[in-house]
Amino acid sequence: MTPRATPRPHWLFGDQLGPTFIDPRGDGPDRGAPLVMVEASSVFARRRFHRAKAHLVLSAMRHRAAELGDRVRYVRARTYREGLRKAVGHREVTVCHPTSRAALRLVDSLDRVTVLPARGFLVSHGEFASWAEERGGDRLRLEDFYRRVRRTHDLLMEGDSPAGGRWNLDHDNREPPPRGATALDVPEPWWPEEDEIDQEVRRDLDRWEADGTASFVGRDGPRLFPATRREALAALNRFVGHRLADFGRYEDAMLAGDPWMSHSLLSVPLNLGLLHPAECAERAESAWREGGAPLNSVEGFVRQVAGWREYVWHLYWYFGESYRHRNVLRHRRQLPDWFRELDAEAVTARCLATTLAQVRDTGWTHHIPRLMVLGSRALQDGWDPEAVTDWFHRCFVDGYDWVMLPNVVGMSQYADGGRMTTKPYTSGGSYIRGMSDLCRPCAYRPTERTGEHACPYTTGYWAFLHRHRRRLEGNHRMARAVKGLDRLSDLEELLERHRSRGQSPP
Template sequence: MAGTGTKADRRKQRKRRSGSAGEAHWLFGDQLGPHFLTPAEEGPGPDVPVVMIESRAVLRRRRFHRAKAHLVLSAMRHRAAELGDRVHYVRAGTYGEGLAQAAPRGRLTVHHPTSWAALGLVNGIDRVTVLPARGFLVPLADFRAWADEHGGAQGLRQEGFYHWVRRRHDLLMDEGDPAGERWNHDRDNREPPPRDAATLDVPGPYRPREDEIDDEVRQDLDRWERDGEVSFVGRDGPRLFPATRREALAALRRFIERRLAGFGPHEDAMLADDPVLSHSLLSSSLNLGLLDPAECVAAAQDAWRSGSVPLRSAEGYIRQVAGWREYMWQLYWYFGPDYRRENALEHTAPLPDWFTALDADAVTARCLSTVLAQVRDTGWTHHIPRLMVLGSYALQRGWHPEAVTDWFHRCFVDGYDWVMLPNVVGMSQYADGGRMTTKPYTSAGAYINRMSDFCGPCAYRPGDRVGERACPYTAGYWGFLHRQRDRLSGSARMRRPLANLKRLKDLDKALRQLRRAGDAPP
C-alpha cells in the first residue's frame, strides 16, 4: 500500500524533505511564534528538529528587570513544552556550550536574529545558514532601497515610510487613497485625560494565569540570585504579559474587541492610577515573536471596516505597529552597529544610583516617582511616560545616551536592542543630531500638567523655574536649551523656544539652582 515502509525509510524521507541529513533549526528566545517554523518562502519544514538554548550568560551580562527575565524564560520553556519531542532544549552557560550539546554536528538554519550581537554570533558559525527575518512587515532589502531613495539631506522621516507601508499592505486604504482622506489622525489622538477621572472607563486588559512552568522559573531565578550568579532590578509579581501563543491571541482579541475603540483619543494621556489606559500591552508578545504584526494590523483594520471601532483609533494603533515599530526595526539595521555610539549633544553624565535602582520612593516629583514605580513594579509603561517623563529627564540632565539606552533595554519587558537603540538614541535623546526626528522631544512641566493628573498633588509647581517649588522639568528644560543652544540653533522647530530662552530674566538663578541639585533625586 502507498505510504508504507519501515521507520528508517520514513526518517530518510523526512530528512530529504527538510534538507541535508543532520539539519536542525535554531530558535532564539524572541522567535517563539508558529511563523518561525513554517516552510513558506524560506523556512524549516514541519519535520525539521528544533534547537533552543537557554543561555545563563545573557542574564549575567546585564542587570535585567526581574519580571523581564521571568517572562522570557517562561515563554521559552512554554514553547519548548508545546514542541515536545521535536525540540532539543538545552540550559547552558553560553550559546556556544548549548549548541555543542544540542547540535554538535550537522548544519543548522536560523531566521535572521534581532540584534547585531546575535547576528555576529550565528555568522561566525560556518555550519549555520541565516534565513530571512520574520515577524516584520517589510524585508530589510526593500527598506534599504526605499531609504536610499528617500533619505536625502533632511534625513529619514517616519511619516513617509508609514505611507509607503500602508500602500504596500493595503492598510486603511480606499481605492488607493487613505481612508478618511487623511494618512494620520494624530491631531485627534492627543486629548488629555478626562478631568477628575482617576481611570478611563474601559474594560481592563487581558492578564494571564501563571502555571507550574512559571513556578519553576521563579524558583530558578530565586536560586540563581541567592547564589550570586545573577542580579536583577525591579519586582517579579504575578506574570502580567503573555508567555504563549494562546495567551497572546487572547490578549489580542480582548484588545480589539473591548479596548481598541477607546484607544485613539487618549493614547498620549497619563493617569497615576491607570498606567495602562486603553493601550494594547501587546508589545512584549510581538517582540517575543508570539504575535505577527500582520495579524495585529489586520485585526484592527477588520474592526474598523466592521464599524466596531472609529477610524482614528484603528489608525492610531496601526501607525504604532506598521509605522513606528516597523520603522525602528528597519532603522536599527540600516544605521548599522556604530549607531549606538552616536552622541551629537556630547552628553556624558552617568545615570545616578537612584535611577538605576528604580528607587521611586527617593523621588519627590510625582510624575517621575509614579512612572519609575510603574517600571519597578511591572517592567512597563506606555510610550508617553517613556518619552516625556523618563527620557525627557535623562536628556535634560545630560546623561550618556548609551547608558540610557542600556537602562531602557534592561528595565522593560518589551525592551530589546533593536527596539531601544533607535527609540532612545534617535527619538528620546536626540543623540543622532536629527537623523530620524526634527527636534529633541523634551518639554517643561506644562506638557506633563496638560496630559496627566500628576502635577496637582505634586510638591512642585509646573510653572515655576526657581524657588523651593520649582518644577525639575521646567527648570531642566530651560537649562537644557541654554546648554545646547548653539547645537539646536539650526533646527526650525527650535527657533521659538530658543528665542524665548533669551527673554528669561531668571535664567541665571534657575541654572545655579540646577547645578546645586546635581544628580540628587528631584
C-alpha cells in the same frame, strides 16, 4: 526510491517563538525539521535585567518548548555556543536572522549555521534598503515610510487613498485624560494566569540570585504579559474587542492610578514573536470596517504596529553599529543610583516617582511616560545616551537592542542630531500637567522655574535649551522656544538651581 535526507535542525531564539518561525524554509525537504532552543544563563549573568523581564522570557521559552514536545531539543547551558554544540553536535543548522547585532555576530561566527531571512516583520531588509536608496540615504522620515507600508500592504486604504481621506490622524489622538478621572472607564487588559512553569522559573531566578549567578532589578510577579501564542491571541482579542475604541483619543494621556490606560500592551508578545504585526493591524482594521472602533483609534494603532515598529527595526540595521555611540550633544553624565535602582521612593517629583514605580513593579509603561518623563529627565540632565539605552533595554519587558537603540539614541535623547527626528522631545512641567493628573498633588509647581517649588522639568527644560542654544536656534521647530530664553529675567537663578541639584533625585 532515494531515501529522504534527514532535515537540518532549526534553531529558535527566545524572541522567535510564534508559528511564523517554525518551518521558515517552506515546504521542501526541511519541512518538519527538528528544532533547537538554548537557554543560556550567561545572558543574565552579563547584565542586570529587570526580574519580571527575565521571568517572562524564560517562561515564554519553556512554554514554547512544552508545546513543541518531542520535536524540540531544549538545552540549558552557560552559553549559546555550548548549548548548540550539546544539542546538535557538528550538524548543520538553520536560524532566522536574529534581532540583535550581537546575536548575528554569534551565529556568523559558528560553523555550519545558515542564517535565513528575518521573519516577524512586514518589510524585508531589501525593501527598506531600496526605499532608503530612493531618498539618497537621507531624510528617512517615518511619515513617508508609513505611507509606503500602508499602500504596499493595503492597510486602511480606499483604493489609492487613505481611509477617511487623511494619512495621519494624530491631531485627533492627543486628548488629555477626562477631568477628575483617576482611571479611564474602559475594561481592563487581558491578564494571564500563572502555572507550574512560571513557578519553576521563579524558583530558578531565586536560586540564581542566591548563588550569585545573576542579579536583577525591579519586582517580579505575578506575570502580566502573554507567554504563549494562545495567551497572545487572547490579549489581542481583548484589546480589539474592548479597548481599541478608546485608544486613539487618550493615546498620549497619563493617569497616576491607571498605568495601562487604553493601550494594547501587545508590544510584549509582538517582540517575543508570538504575534505578527500583520494580524494585529488587520484585526484592528476589521474592527473599524465593522463599526467596532473609530478610525482615529485604529489609525493610531496601525501607525504604531505597521509604521513605527517597522521603522525602528529597519533603522537599527540601516544606521549600523556606530549609531550606538552617537552623542552629538556630548552628554556624559552617569546614570544616578536612584534611577538605576528604580528607587521611586527617593524621588519627590510625582510624575517621575510614579513612572519609576510603574517600571519597578511591572517592567512597563506606555510610550509617553517613557519619552516625556523618563527620557526627558535623562536629556535635561545630560546623561550618557548609551547608558540610557542600556537601561531601557534591561528594564522594560518589551525592550530589545533593536527596539531601544533607535528609540533612545534617536527619538528620546536626540543623540544623532536629528537624523531620525526633527527636534528634541523634552518639555517643561506644563506639558505633563496638561496631559495628566501627575502634577496634583506634587511638591513642585509646573509653572515655577525658580524657588522652593520650582518644577525640575521646567527648570531642566530651560537649562537644556540654554546649554544647546547654538545648535537648536537654527532648528525651525525649536527656534521660537530658544528665543524664549531672552525673556527670562531669572535665567541665572534658574541655571544655578539646575546645577545645584546635580544627580540628586528631583
